[in-house]
Amino acid sequence: MNPTVGLVGKPSVGKSSFFNVSTMNSVPEAEYPFTTVEPNIGEAYVSVKCPAEEFGKTCDPRTGFCRRNKRFVPIKLFDVAGLIPGAHKGKGLGNQFLSDLNEADVLVHIVDFSGKTDIEGEPTEEHDPRDDIEFLEEELDMWYLEILEKGIEKFEKQRHDKKPLDETLAEQMSALKVKRSMVKRCLSEKDLEKKPAEWTEKQKISVANFLRKESKPMVIAANKMDTEEAKKNFEDISKETKYEHLEIIPVSVHAERALKKADEKNLVEYVPGSNSFEIRGDISKKQKEGLENIESFLKKYGGTGVQKVLEKALFDELRLIPIFPVGSEGLTDEKGNVLPDCFLVPEGIKAREFAFHVHSDFGENFLYAVDKRTERRKGADSELKSSDIVQIVCSSK
Ligand SMILES: Nc1nc2c(ncn2[C@@H]2O[C@H](COP(=O)(O)OP(=O)(O)OP(=O)(O)O)[C@@H](O)[C@H]2O)c(=O)[nH]1
Numbered sequence: 392m393n394p395t396v397g398l399v400g401k402p403s404v405g406k407s408s409f410f411n412v413s414t415m416n417s418v419p420e421a422e423y424p425f426t427t428v429e430p431n432i433g434e435a436y437v438s439v440k441c442p443a444e445e446f447g448k449t450c451d452p453r454t455g456f457c458r459r460n461k462r463f464v465p466i467k468l469f470d471v472a473g474l475i476p477g478a479h480k481g482k483g484l485g486n487q488f489l490s491d492l493n494e495a496d497v498l499v500h501i502v503d504f505s506g507k508t509d510i511e512g513e514p515t516e517e518h519d520p521r522d523d524i525e526f527l528e529e530e531l532d533m534w535y536l537e538i539l540e541k542g543i544e545k546f547e548k549q550r551h552d553k554k555p556l557d558e559t560l561a562e563q564m565s566a567l568k569v570k571r572s573m574v575k576r577c578l579s580e581k582d583l584e585k586k587p588a589e590w591t592e593k594q595k596i597s598v599a600n601f602l603r604k605e606s607k608p609m610v611i612a613a614n615k616m617d618t619e620e621a622k623k624n625f626e627d628i629s630k631e632t633k634y635e636h637l638e639i640i641p642v643s644v645h646a647e648r649a650l651k652k653a654d655e656k657n658l659v660e661y662v663p664g665s666n667s668f669e670i671r672g673d674i675s676k677k678q679k680e681g682l683e684n685i686e687s688f689l690k691k692y693g694g695t696g697v698q699k700v701l702e703k704a705l706f707d708e709l710r711l712i713p714i715f716p717v718g719s720e721g722l723t724d725e726k727g728n729v730l731p732d733c734f735l736v737p738e739g740i741k742a743r744e745f746a747f748h749v750h751s752d753f754g755e756n757f758l759y760a761v762d763k764r765t766e767r768r769k770g771a772d773s774e775l776k777s778s779d780i781v782q783i784v785c786s787s788k
């Protein structure tokens with residue numbers, strides 16, 4: 392049920408490093424291409440404001456954790472093999488690795504902004520990160536195109552009881568999380584509701600592109616921003632109108648790692664996602680210098696970017712909102728745990744849909760919900776808002 396984020400990019404950009412730092416894992420990372428072959432799956436977190444403080448309480452999360460009134464809610468994170476140009480035709484580790492991304496609801500494209508790795512992930516100097524931004528989108532579109540073409544073939548082969556085009560295409564592409572409503576909208580916007588056998592190559596690519604963007608929205612992580620070269624590239628690229636439509640977030644996985652490690656050792660207090668930290672323990676002169684560098688990085692870019700990337704992906708691209716379900720006793724469940732659960736659900740969700748989200752029994756036997764801030768009842772079709780605390784009241788069977 393947890394939303395799933397897939398990390399994509401060419402080899403050696405820092406996908407596994409990003410995965411490790413946000414899931415507290417230690418899968419191999421290295422400066423040569425194709426370090427990762429099999430996908431890694433782990434639990435990362437996005438933070439939301441914890442409502443317990445409003446009530447003068449602290450929460451007892453069943454999953455995730457809470458620090459300084461920030462509730463960290465689990466999400467699923469995937470780290471996959473690097474992609475190189477031609478991957479959809481089997482280059483590099485080939486297209487079977489593209490299907491490792493099927494399950495992702497949203498993608499984070501990690502780009503090495505330092506320019507120190509070439510398009511295949513080998514060490515170099517002055518590589519242009521613009522090339523990476525472009526090739527990856529093309530590669531993903533080609534992957535979608537291949538599956539779309541199979542759907543068109545299937546549609547053309549049907550003889551009797553022909554299924555509608557949108558239904559056939561949506562079925563063929565369902566593993567990619569393409570929904571029928573997306574296909575319907577795409578065909579109607581592009582005026583392509585008929586005769587797919589007559590679509591031009593350009594039209595097919597534009598359908599693949601539309602469905603890819605709808606079913607796998609993307610955020611760009613400009614990684615290795617701790618290097619001077621990356622800072623310069625970021626300055627230039629983020630100003631260009633060509634890239635205005637993209638959400639490019641400056642990131643230093645290394646800075647995040649240094650802070651998390653120092654926090655674990657109680658040398659600093661660092662809450663992931665913050666733009667500052669406090670020095671706690673006794674630190675050496677060298678550690679102090681390192682931390683000062685990181686401090687100025689946080690000031691300049693508003694944080695290390697790791698949390699920001701995940702939060703942009705979930706809250707801005709997928710438009711999810713947090714909702715806290717509770718039992719009949721104030722803010723607790725039947726065991727007395729304060730705000731034990733936090734669900735990330737689509738914006739605009741209605742009370743009964745949310746009940747189904749928590750448990751199908753709750754949905755089926757739904758009577759009404761109670762907004763615990765106001766103690767007002769909410770009917771089945773009443774919309775929930777971000778950070779609502781709700782009790783679901785059911786009929787006894
Ligand atoms: N300077 C700098 N280097 C980084 C950063 N993040 C990762 N790296 C380095 O980039 C290299 C590649 O990192 P990986 O995490 O193995 O990259 P990957 O994208 O998973 O690579 P493949 O598995 O081969 O596709 C390693 O040497 C990392 O230490 C960062 O924030 N700053």
Ligand SMILES: [Mg+2]
Nearest residue numbers: 406407426427
């Ligand atoms: Mg890797």
